[in-house]
Amino acid sequence: MAARVRIPTPLRKYTGGKDAVSAEGTTIAAILDDLEKNCPGLRERICEADGSIRRFVNLYVNGDDIRFLDNTGSPVKDGDEISIVPAIAGGASA
Amino acid sequence: MTGASTADRPRLATTAEALRIVDLIGNTPMVELRCLRESIAPGVTIYGKVEGFNPGGSVKARSAWNLVRRGLESEQLRPGKTILESTSGNTGIALAMIGAALGYPVKLVMPENVSRERKRVLQAYNAETVYSSPMEGSDGAIILCREILAQDPERYFKPDQYNSEYNSEAHYLTTGPEIWKQTGGRVTHLVATIGTSGTVMGTGRFLKEQSHDVQVVAIEPSDSFHGIEGLKHMASSIVPGIWHPEQVDRVVGVDTEDAYDMVYNLAAKDGLLLGQSSGAAVVGALEVARDLTSGVIVVILCDFGDRYLSTNLWLGWRDRHQLAANK
Numbered sequence: 001m002a003a004r005v006r007i008p009t010p011l012r013k014y015t016g017g018k019d020a021v022s023a024e025g026t027t028i029a030a031i032l033d034d035l036e037k038n039c040p041g042l043r044e045r046i047c048e049a050d051g052s053i054r055r056f057v058n059l060y061v062n063g064d065d066i067r068f069l070d071n072t073g074s075p076v077k078d079g080d081e082i083s084i085v086p087a088i089a090g091g092a093s094a
Numbered sequence: 095m096t097g098a099s100t101a102d103r104p105r106l107a108t109t110a111e112a113l114r115i116v117d118l119i120g121n122t123p124m125v126e127l128r129c130l131r132e133s134i135a136p137g138v139t140i141y142g143k144v145e146g147f148n149p150g151g152s153v154k155a156r157s158a159w160n161l162v163r164r165g166l167e168s169e170q171l172r173p174g175k176t177i178l179e180s181t182s183g184n185t186g187i188a189l190a191m192i193g194a195a196l197g198y199p200v201k202l203v204m205p206e207n208v209s210r211e212r213k214r215v216l217q218a219y220n221a222e223t224v225y226s227s228p229m230e231g232s233d234g235a236i237i238l239c240r241e242i243l244a245q246d247p248e249r250y251f252k253p254d255q256y257n258s259e260y261n262s263e264a265h266y267l268t269t270g271p272e273i274w275k276q277t278g279g280r281v282t283h284l285v286a287t288i289g290t291s292g293t294v295m296g297t298g299r300f301l302k303e304q305s306h307d308v309q310v311v312a313i314e315p316s317d318s319f320h321g322i323e324g325l326k327h328m329a330s331s332i333v334p335g336i337w338h339p340e341q342v343d344r345v346v347g348v349d350t351e352d353a354y355d356m357v358y359n360l361a362a363k364d365g366l367l368l369g370q371s372s373g374a375a376v377v378g379a380l381e382v383a384r385d386l387t388s389g390v391i392v393v394i395l396c397d398f399g400d401r402y403l404s405t406n407l408w409l410g411w412r413d414r415h416q417l418a419a420n421k
Contacts, residue, residue, distance in 0.1 A: 008229045010318035010330060019229065045319055056321020056350045056406050058207075085207055085228050087321045087406035 003031060003076050006083040014042040023082075028059060029072040031082060046084060056087040115195045119155045120268045122147045124276050124392065129363035130380055137388030140379050142366070143273060146398035150184075150191040153269075153396045157292050158188035160264030161253035162196070171251040176201050178250035180239035182232040182289070182324050183212045184397060185255050190219035201250070203239040205231060209323065211401040233332045255290050257335035262296035269293065270300025273392050279304065282389040285379040287313040287371045288345075289324045291337040293394055298341060309343045313378035316347030321354070321406060324371045324396065346378040353377055354407055357399060367399035370407050 002022045007015050015021050021039065025031040029051070036043040046057050051072065053059060059066045060083040066074040076082065124141045134140070145153035165171030176199045177189055186202040193200035200221040204212075207228035216223055224242065226234040236256065243250055255261050273281055284301055286294040291312070298310035315322050318330035328337070328345075339345070350370075357373035360366045368376075372395040379393040402408065 006229060008319070009231060009233075010320075010327075054321075054351070055354060058406065083229070086231070086319055087207070087323075 002078060003080040003082050005031065005035060006081065008084055008086060010086070011042060011045055011084065014039040014045070026076055027072065028061070028066055028074045028076060028082070031076055032072070058085045058087055059083070060085065115149045116159050116192055118149050119159050120148070121272060124273075125364075125366070127360065127364060127366075127376060127379075127393075129359060130376070130383070133380060134383040135387045138383050138386050138391065139389075140376075140383055140391045140393060141277070142372075142376070142393050142395040143269070143276075144366075144395050146368070146395065148188075150188040151397055151401065152184040152188065153293055153394060154184040154188040155191070156264040156268055157255060157261040157290070158185055158192055158253065160267070161255060161258055161260050162189070162192050164258075164260040164263075165251050165253060171198065175251045176249055178203075178239065178243060178252050179255060180204065180226075180232070180235040181255070182235070183208045183401075184324060185290075186221065186223075187212060187215050187219070189253065190216050190221035193221065194219045198251075201242075203235045203242065205235050209402055210404045215401070231331075232326070236332055255292065256332075259336055261290055261292035262299070262336050265293050265296030266300045267296075269297040269394070270304075273297065274301060274304050277390055277392065280390045281308060281392050282386075283309045283311060283379075283382055283391040284394075285311045285313060285375055285382060285391060286394040287322075287325050287375045287378075287396065288328065288337070289326060289371070289396075290334050291326075292334075293396075295336055295338060295341060297394070302341075309382075310341065311344045311346060311378060311382055312342045313346050313348055313375050315374070316349050321350040322348070322370045322374045323402065323405065324369075325374060344382075346381055348374040348377045350374075356380075357407060361399065366395070368395050369397045369399050369402050370405075371396045372399075 002024055004020050005023050006020050023031045023034045025034050032043050061074055062081055122145050124143050127140045127142050130140050148155035177193050178201045179189055180203040190200045202221055203224045205228050206225040226238040243252055284298055294312045301308040315325050315327045318327045353370050353374035356376050357368055375393045379391050383391055
């Protein structure tokens with residue numbers, strides 16, 4: 001079970017510069033756990049201390065916003081594409 | 095003939111002079127941010143300059159118009175040309191409005207994740223939009239815009255808001271003098287956010303020329319990964335050519351969550367519904383104010399909040415949290 005996770009530029013310092021990484025898990029919460037194992041520090045940029053997603057961060061599963069699915073409980077299947085997108089258009093690293 | 099100079103003679107603007115929407119740009123009001131009074135010393139006052147009253151609804155009307163005006167003067171913008179710019183939103187709206195008013199086509203490059211309202215407004219002004227990757231932020235739009243320009247440089251007039259000093263000049267000529275006049279020369283601190291940095295550069299330069307004691311404070315997101323639409327985190331961004339850090343006294347970083355909370359606060363307590371960049375600016379102003387026993391702080395409020403109702407500022411996590419809390 002592996003999903004592809006697309007990483008926005010400001011967070012690529014946690015992925016060795018990669019714009020996408022692979023992660024295992026059947027829910028968004030599990031994917032975030034797995035991401036943290038391989039990319040330490042990434043999760044706290046995306047999540048609050050209680051595990052909820054920070055207000056200005058949007059997560060999409062195959063283009064669907066998880067706010068309108070089941071938030072961090074949203075199911076993830078093998079081959080799904082997950083995108084982490086800041087809610088707005090901020091600066092990217094040059 | 096009397097002795098009075100003709101320059102002093104009051105006269106009414108004729109209909110023809112006030113016919114264009116661009117003639118209404120500037121001269122925005124200031125309002126005291128009263129809900130902050132309890133958090134600061136009695137000798138300190140914080141005024142917001144409400145730039146949402148500009149045509150097009152933001153501070154960017156000033157810079158966009160000055161860039162276009164200068165382009166027309168130099169004939170770099172002339173019939174047959176299309177105005178091309180990269181923007182995270184408000185400059186695009188301002189240029190689209192001005193282009194529509196003057197009869198010039200406008201093409202805008204912006205990240206796909208700008209707010210839905212912005213996209214609709216641009217459609218209404220009949221601007222052409224090109225979207226860059228939402229993963230690359232406003233710098234992705236800058237790079238894509240350069241590519242489009244390089245393909246057909248003769249076709250376009252690029253105002254180049256990030257690098258043209260005419261951007262800062264707009265604020266040197268209008269925002270700065272307005273603040274000086276509106277405060278009766280009492281302003282001690284200017285607080286403004288950094289998007290292109292034009293506002294803080296031009297306004298700050300004018301105010302410092304009036305009084306060396308005026309402190310200029312620039313506000314940026316505290317982190318490269320943020321949710322304050324329109325703002326740049328300088329350390330991780332393509333630095334605008336017009337940004338001269340030696341001309342500001344202080345740069346304050348603001349957390350997105352604090353900026354959002356300030357937006358909620360100002361709407362509920364002062365009746366001022368603003369955008370997230372204004373929230374960030376006011377958080378910065380409050381931080382400055384807390385160290386003072388006296389002073390007049392003017393903070394630039396870039397736009398109103400109506401155009402962010404579909405963004406995470408309102409729709410999404412906050413609603414969800416409230417729904418959960420009300421269950």
